[in-house]
Amino acid sequence: MTPRQRADRRAGLVFLAPALLTLAVLTLYPGAWVIWLSLQQRIPVFGIERFVGPSHYLFLATDPRFWNAAWVTLAFTAISVGLELVLGLALALALRGQRWGRRLALSLLLLAWALPSVVTAKLFEWLYHPGAGLVNFLLGGRPLNWLGDPALALPGLILADVWRTMPFVALLCYARLLTIPVEVYEAAQVDGAGRLASFARITLPLLRQIVLIALLFRTLDALRAFDIMFVLTGGGPAGTTETLTVYAYRSLFQTLQLGFGSAIGAAVFALVMLTAWGYLQMLRREGLAE
């Protein structure tokens, strides 16, 4: 090793140390600690703090509220992400031909994405107001109680989330579309391919990678989502919008069962990591990830 290489190695460690230390203390350590916490019964207000092993997990295995929350989480994720994908793709295709006002178009599109999710929750709470909400007005004055009706709350919540996150999918697809050279389509036209054939044979296959990446990001975010349901519906009515994250939060900080709530948090953790791993296997098969 030359002195230069030795110096570089040392510099590398010095440059990395502060960031790694921060991540170790504030991310990795809590990530391990939450597992340890989930094996304890910890109720600070009563001064209870004892090791109980896997009993929280055993309880969750037969807890109907947990399985309801798991079901709500999966339904929310699948429907939200599916809708975002279809709408985002359609919007990206509409935007592709835009010659005029592109900047304005992107501003209007990204506005919904950039707002704090608490603001989004407040916007939709007002839009869904039974008597004075714009949604009921546009539906012809029906007095639908969007957030209070168990049949409507989850669709209402999903709509708000799709509004907020679809622009991200649209932006990624739009950016990918702009990189497809026009010549490809011209060549296809010369070969006698119609518009539909060009779309199915050229556009969709070329979008495949970016769609998979958008799916990965959006699925992980939807599984972890918390703000929008916590503020918009609070998990109600009758638990119809209570996701795992809301159940975890309530257990942790409203009924103050730190150990039990951590077990639900750890379940979300496992769910997200498994999903990420699954997607990465898929991306690897596509030859996308190293």
Place this chain on the structure above:
Amino acid sequence: MKVGRVRDVAVLVLLAAYAGPFFWQLLTSFKPDAELLVLPPLLPSRLTLEHYRVVLEQSLIPRALVNSLGVAALTTLLALALGVLAAYALARLPVPGKGLLLLVVIAGTAFPHIATVSPLYLLMRALGLRDTWTALVLANTSFALPLIIWLLAGFIREIPEELEQAAFLDGASRLQTFRWVLLPLVAPGLASAALLTFLFSWNEFLFAYTFTATEASRTVPVALALFPGVFEVPWGDIAAASILASLPPVLIVVGLQRYLVRGLLAGALRE
């Protein structure tokens, strides 16, 4: 040609309608109280600044705006300082175990906050940091850092290494090269990373809701979620508060769009 222009306008109208929920809230924030719960008519008979006056003079929102601004600015500074050094090391220097480190960084972006919030809460309490800016800056930095390292390492790899090598030959140290050669070149990338960090910190709710207790550190999303109503929900005041909470994101989307889009795309496409 004419058809193209009409189509462009149609897409813009569609997108304006898509942003409708925000514009509706904007209109609501200027509606007099008496007309709030009456629909139709869609448009109010007059506009009022009353809701903004109430929010700015009688609510905790102004203090929360200061907290949010301070926390987001400090988070951005800290995360960027730590992140750019780490990114430089990962992109350019022979660090042992680089592959594993990158994997940890990527995994870090996927950590759900709901899983780390209880240990972090105990940690902040043990350190006596509850209800302080410091707790929020540290927590926000922890989740922004992996993304920043990832983004900046990519931006740095795009910069040709020849310039740095020329600097070495002139006898510059690693630190000098980093400071005087690389940093100016990666400035646009830093701007993108800074914008995303600021935005995520500004919008963050779970940590802020959990670690704060009073107006000493409550951020805008928390103050908005807890916005008080005495007898009935003050929809006009909430609308005005929402608009104030949306100002930085709106400014970023409209004014600094180029950097925002660059950051978003770089983060997603360099997988």
